[in-house]
Every structure is written in C-alpha cells, then in structure tokens.
Amino acid sequence: xxxxxxxxxxxxxxxxxxxxxxxxxxxxxxxxxxxxxxxxxxxxxxxxxxxxxxxxxxxxxxxxxxxxxxxxxxxxx
Amino acid sequence: xxxxxxxxxxxxxxxxxxxxxxxxxxxxxxxxxxxxxxxxxxxxxxxxxxxxxxxxxxxxxxxxxxxxxxxxxxxxxxxxxxxxxxxxxxxxxxxxxxxxxxxxxxxxxxxxxxxxxxxxxxxxxxxxxxxxxxxxxxxxxxxxxxxxxxxxxxxxxxxxxxxxxxxxxxxxxxxxxxxxxxxxxxxxxxxxxxxxxxxxxxxxxxxxxxxxxxxxxxxxxxxxxxxxxxxxxxxxxxxxxxxxxxxxxxxxxxx
Amino acid sequence: xxxxxxxxxxxxxxxxxxxxxxxxxxxxxxxxxxxxxxxxxxxxxxxxxxxxxxxxxxxxxxxxxxxxxxxxxxxxxxxxxxxxxxxxxxxxxxxxxxxxxxxxxxxxxxxxxxxxxxxxxxxxxxxxxxxxxxxxxxxxxxxxxxxxxxxxxxxxxxxxxxxxxxxxxxxxxxxxxxxxxxxxxxxxxxxxxxxxxxxxxxxxxxxxxxxxxxxxxxxxxxxxxxxxxxxxxxxxxxxxxxxxxxxxxxxxxxxxxxxxxxxxxxxxxxxxxxxxxxxxxxxxxxxxxxxxxxxxxxxxxxxxxxxxxxxxxxxxxxxxxxxxxxxxxxxxxxxxxxxxxxxxxxxxxx
Ligand SMILES: Cc1ncc(C[n+]2csc(CCOP(=O)(O)OP(=O)(O)O)c2C)c(N)n1
Ligand code: SF4
Ligand code: SF4
Ligand code: SF4
Ligand SMILES: [Mg+2]
Numbered sequence: 001x002x003x004x005x006x007x008x009x010x011x012x013x014x015x016x017x018x019x020x021x022x023x024x025x026x027x028x029x030x031x032x033x034x035x036x037x038x039x040x041x042x043x044x045x046x047x048x049x050x051x052x053x054x055x056x057x058x059x060x061x062x063x064x065x066x067x068x069x070x071x072x073x074x075x076x077x
Numbered sequence: 078x079x080x081x082x083x084x085x086x087x088x089x090x091x092x093x094x095x096x097x098x099x100x101x102x103x104x105x106x107x108x109x110x111x112x113x114x115x116x117x118x119x120x121x122x123x124x125x126x127x128x129x130x131x132x133x134x135x136x137x138x139x140x141x142x143x144x145x146x147x148x149x150x151x152x153x154x155x156x157x158x159x160x161x162x163x164x165x166x167x168x169x170x171x172x173x174x175x176x177x178x179x180x181x182x183x184x185x186x187x188x189x190x191x192x193x194x195x196x197x198x199x200x201x202x203x204x205x206x207x208x209x210x211x212x213x214x215x216x217x218x219x220x221x222x223x224x225x226x227x228x229x230x231x232x233x234x235x236x237x238x239x240x241x242x243x244x245x246x247x248x249x250x251x252x253x254x255x256x257x258x259x260x261x262x263x264x265x266x267x268x269x270x271x272x273x274x275x276x277x278x279x280x281x282x283x284x285x286x287x288x289x290x291x292x293x294x295x296x297x298x299x300x301x302x303x304x305x306x307x308x309x310x311x312x313x314x315x316x317x318x319x320x321x322x323x324x325x326x327x328x329x330x331x332x
Numbered sequence: 333x334x335x336x337x338x339x340x341x342x343x344x345x346x347x348x349x350x351x352x353x354x355x356x357x358x359x360x361x362x363x364x365x366x367x368x369x370x371x372x373x374x375x376x377x378x379x380x381x382x383x384x385x386x387x388x389x390x391x392x393x394x395x396x397x398x399x400x401x402x403x404x405x406x407x408x409x410x411x412x413x414x415x416x417x418x419x420x421x422x423x424x425x426x427x428x429x430x431x432x433x434x435x436x437x438x439x440x441x442x443x444x445x446x447x448x449x450x451x452x453x454x455x456x457x458x459x460x461x462x463x464x465x466x467x468x469x470x471x472x473x474x475x476x477x478x479x480x481x482x483x484x485x486x487x488x489x490x491x492x493x494x495x496x497x498x499x500x501x502x503x504x505x506x507x508x509x510x511x512x513x514x515x516x517x518x519x520x521x522x523x524x525x526x527x528x529x530x531x532x533x534x535x536x537x538x539x540x541x542x543x544x545x546x547x548x549x550x551x552x553x554x555x556x557x558x559x560x561x562x563x564x565x566x567x568x569x570x571x572x573x574x575x576x577x578x579x580x581x582x583x584x585x586x587x588x589x590x591x592x593x594x595x596x597x598x599x600x601x602x603x604x605x606x607x608x609x610x611x612x613x614x615x616x617x618x619x620x621x622x623x624x625x626x627x628x629x630x631x632x633x634x635x636x637x638x639x640x641x642x643x644x645x646x647x648x649x650x651x652x653x654x655x656x657x658x659x660x661x662x663x664x665x666x667x668x669x670x671x672x673x674x675x676x677x678x679x680x681x682x
Contacts, residue, residue: 016107054092059268059271068084071089134397147537151540153427158389165400166398166529172531173530191393
C-alpha cells in the first residue's frame, strides 16, 4: 500500500504542470484526459511512490489536489 | 469532493481546499501564482477561525474576481483605492478583520498615495501585495515594479530606467515609516517559500487581531501569460532574477 | 427642536451628527473649512469617526468603505475636490451605497476662486463621473433649510440606496442665521442594512460591488438602478413657489440665487410687475412638471444662475416652447444684486 494518495479535482486542474515539477518522487504526470475547459489534467503516474507529503497540493495554484496519508500504525510508531 | 468513498481505510486527509474558499474555480491563468497566494490567505483565515468576521477588499487587476473565490464578505474597490476603502470599513467597524489583496499596479502605481498614507497612519489592516512586475489584467504593460531591461507591451525594447523609471521598492519605502507594524517580502515559487509566505500572512492577520496595526506582505508572483513563459519557467525566473532586485525577508517587524 | 444662531457650514455639520452620522472623511478646502473643523471638534466626542484623508480621492473611498460596512457616512468638499471624488461617487452609485456628499461650490473651472458660484450643476445633476447614474441633489437657500436638507439627504439616501448631495456655496456656508436643529435620531430609527459587510455570520456572504463582466448581468444591475431613479422622480421632487398665482414672468433660480430672487420678486411687486419664483429644492430630480405647468400661464420663464446657463437647459426642457426662456447668469464668483436682476426682468415685461 502506498503511503499517500492524491485525488485530482479534474475540473479544477489547469494542466500547468507545477505539481509534476514539484513532486520529489516523480509520482505525478499528465494523463491523456482533458477536462471540460480543455486542460490536460494530471494523474498519479506512479502511485506506489507517493509519500503523502502534500508538496504537490501546496504548489498547485488551482487548489485541484487533495492528499491523503496513511495513518501511522501502532507497530510503525 | 465526492471521491472520499474511494479512499481506503487507514488514510487521513492531510490537504484539502480551505473552508474560506468557495467552490468557484479561479479565473487566473494556468500556473499563475495568484492562485497560490489566494489559497494561502484562505488557509490563514481558516487557521485563525475568523471567516465570520473577515471582510476582504478586491482590487482592479487579475484578482478583481476575488469575492467569488472566498466565503467571507467582500467589497470591490476602485483601482488603487483598496487601502482607503479598508480604512473606511475598519474605522466604521473595528471588530471586523479587514484585508486588501492588490497587484503591483494597483498598490504601487495608481494607489501609491492611499497605500503610503494607510501605512503611515498605522491603519490596523492586513495588506496582501502581489508583485508580478506587470499589469497582468490589461495585457502585460509595464508596472512600477518591472525589472530593468524587462520587455513588456509598453516597453517593447525592455524597461530603460532612465526613460521609464527604476523598479519601485515600495515595501522598502513603507518600512521607513513609523506607522507600519510589519512589512515583509516573500515568494511562492517552491514549497519551502510557500510555507514561509503562509507564516508571514498568518502573522499579518494576527497583528491585526492583536491591534498592532498596518501589516503588509509583499509576495513576488508570476505572470506566465504576459511574461510569455511556461509556469515552470516563470517560477524559476522569480527564483533566479526577481529576488535579486527584490530581496526576500522582513523589512520591518515591531514584534 | 433647538433654535440657535449658526453658520451654514456648522449647521450642516451639526445636522449631520444629529442624523446619526458615524463616519466623516474629508480633505481641507475653502469655502467649507468650518464644516471640517466642526466635525473634527464634535464628531469624536459624540461617538463618531473623524478622519482627515490624504486626498479627496481617498476620502470618498473611505466613505465607500464605511457605507459598505453599514454606517451613515459623509464627506464634504468644494468644486475642485468634488471633481476628484467623481470616480468614487460613480462606484458608490453602482454599488448602491447610501451616503451624503456636501459640495460648497466655488468659482471655476480650474482653481477658479472661493467666491459663490453654481458652475457644478451639470456635474451634480447629470452624473458627474462615468456611467449612467444620478445623485439625489438638494439645494438649500438658507441656513435652516441646509440643516433640514441634511436630514432629508440621509433619509432619502438610505431609502433608495442612492448617494445624496447637498449642493450649496460659500455664501450659505459662511452666513449666520437662526436654525431649528433637527432632533437627534435614535439608532433604531436608522434603517437596517442587511446588505452591509459586517461579517458573514449566520448568513450568506455579502458582496458590495459595481462590477459584472457579463453584459446581461451589468444590464440587470443598471436597469434596477434606473428603476430606482424613476421611483425617485415620481416621489421626491421638491420645490418652492413664491407669488406664482398671477405671475406674468417666472424666475427659476436655486440656492443662493433662489434666495436673491425672492427679493427680486418683492421689489418687482412693489413696482406692480407680476413676477413669481420657482425655486427647485431637488435639482435632481428636477421639477420639470411644476415648471411646465407654470410655463403654460406665463409669458416668460427667466432662469437666473451663477453659471453660464446650466440649469437653464433643464428649464428649457421643461418649458418646451410654451413660453420664452431667456437667461441671466453671472460668472467668476460675481453675485448680482437684486436690482441688477430686476433690470433684467424689466426687459421682458410691460
Ligand atoms: C482608473 C483605472 N485605470 C485603469 C484601469 C485599467 N486596469 C485594470 S487592471 C490594471 C492593472 C492591474 O495590474 P496589477 O495591479 O499589477 O494587477 P495584476 O493584474 O497584475 O494582478 C489596469 C491599469 C482601471 N480599471 N481603472
Ligand atoms: S503527496 Fe508528495 S509524493 Fe505524493 S504526489 Fe504529492 S508531492 Fe508527490
Ligand atoms: S498544479 Fe494543479 S492545476 Fe497545475 S497541473 Fe497540477 S493539479 Fe493541475
Ligand atoms: S494575466 Fe498574468 S497575473 Fe493575470 S491571471 Fe494570467 S498569469 Fe496571472
Ligand atoms: Mg501586477
């Protein structure tokens, strides 16, 4: 299970690519999908590498990303 | 978002749209740093729990639609007059939290007088100053903040200081005054700087809540559209060139 | 009501404070200095906010802010300063904010001088700034009337959410007369402002704006504004008539000239000349109907102004050829004597 999950609000995404550039682990990439405004939206190209650090969401100018992180389990803590 | 159902058990939400923002999509161009700055203001409002007593003042510029993006009360001001409008609101109702959000043309050119005098009076307001070095909304003309040599639609051969003036360092000017409590310059071109800019915005609002007076956060921003750069290139341009003319950091802080 | 001897400028200030004025913003200019000074002395003592702004531009935008926040707000100035306020007034008009603006007119154009003049009639009544809008414009001709019209200005401005202007000049500002000051209003007598920006607590957000990028949206805002103007035109036209019943010549004059014209009527009547006066009190809405009705009965409608003939245009629009419509005006701050106007009257009678 990946540590993090990024949910893209496809209608808010404007395909600027800032999140792709900012992700330290190369998780995000452009999908082949376009939204109703004609922007090519991002998706998790390598979901398994995601740490849930939320750097992508912080740099996203359009507040298009939600980030979920795995709760630390008792064993890990 | 209705996608939450798809999130497996054991995950917690660590980032989502601040409550102070409405569902309206931004009208900014793709990759424009205005969007980050707008969100940081909303996050600060959330964290301080002041949404129900905050009034924002939108400028004339690319942020003219700001009232749509926020869930708090808003007043749309004439070009450059936001600090005077904020003064009127704050003096009428000191219990409100009042902030302006202004571009560099708005705040440092046509509204320079209103800005300087609100600062000098130490008006207990919060000013978010988005410096992107151009007039974004009207098509990329020269702003008072445009860098020397920078090409704009009104300086097609590049800004020649002897002809067009030098970059106006309005934050440095304001920092000389006795009135302001806090003047700082920040940027949002990477995660580290975004975190710092957020702290500065929080502080500028906290100062108002504590009655400390005029607090201004200048944020170096981008205009990929009029700079004719990709959003990634525009961010790098700020990091490499703009910060040299407009160094980051606190210019005044009465603590 | 309390009866006191007061200067016009001070009576206006005191009447405003008694009308529940909360915020007053200004920039000094003659001939309304006493108004500013009175406010500086009195308003803070009585729970209000006095602030000298850095310019008239800033002052009117502070009014915009305070009015948006839902309090009674006011600014005052004189001609050149009022010119600077026009951008802000245009925004206030479209954003539907109530407020009161006092213009103690002086000689113009340009820096002109500080003598009484009426050269700002067009600016006051036809919009003044950009866009399709009006102010409610009230023109007192005495000090007591000035005090009374200040109260009315606040009330009408609140009722219609249209900014109101008191249009007078240094003559009325400086003159001392006995005044019946209006009773102070109780806070509960001031209409509620559910639209004001007071914090979106327990209600959806309020937005004060004059902006809509969509033509259809802006058209709707504009039509609502125009509908309000028609309502004001139906309900709020005010004027005074003096000896009009049997008049053969009607003088139309307002403010300081209206006052002088009253003396002209008396002098003319002493000579057996049947002269009457119609003195518009609301310059916008202009008393077109009353002027028109009287024009049916008189031979001559003589407009007298301290301008090159600005209200004259409205008088001619009202008369529409029913009578001859000569004009007499003075410029540069020169105030004609009643005798001088009587000479003018004689040209058209007998
Ligand atoms: C009085 C007036 N003058 C000019 C304009 C046209 N105008 C609209 S936005 C703008 C400049 C905005 O630039 P800036 O404040 O830097 O904001 P940005 O769009 O770059 O965020 C201008 C000149 C106007 N609306 N009003
Ligand atoms: S949460 Fe962190 S690791 Fe995951 S995609 Fe975003 S930036 Fe990359
Ligand atoms: S930063 Fe935001 S808007 Fe830009 S591509 Fe990524 S998700 Fe889309
Ligand atoms: S024009 Fe420039 S400043 Fe305005 S939204 Fe577009 S990129 Fe941003
Ligand atoms: Mg700009």
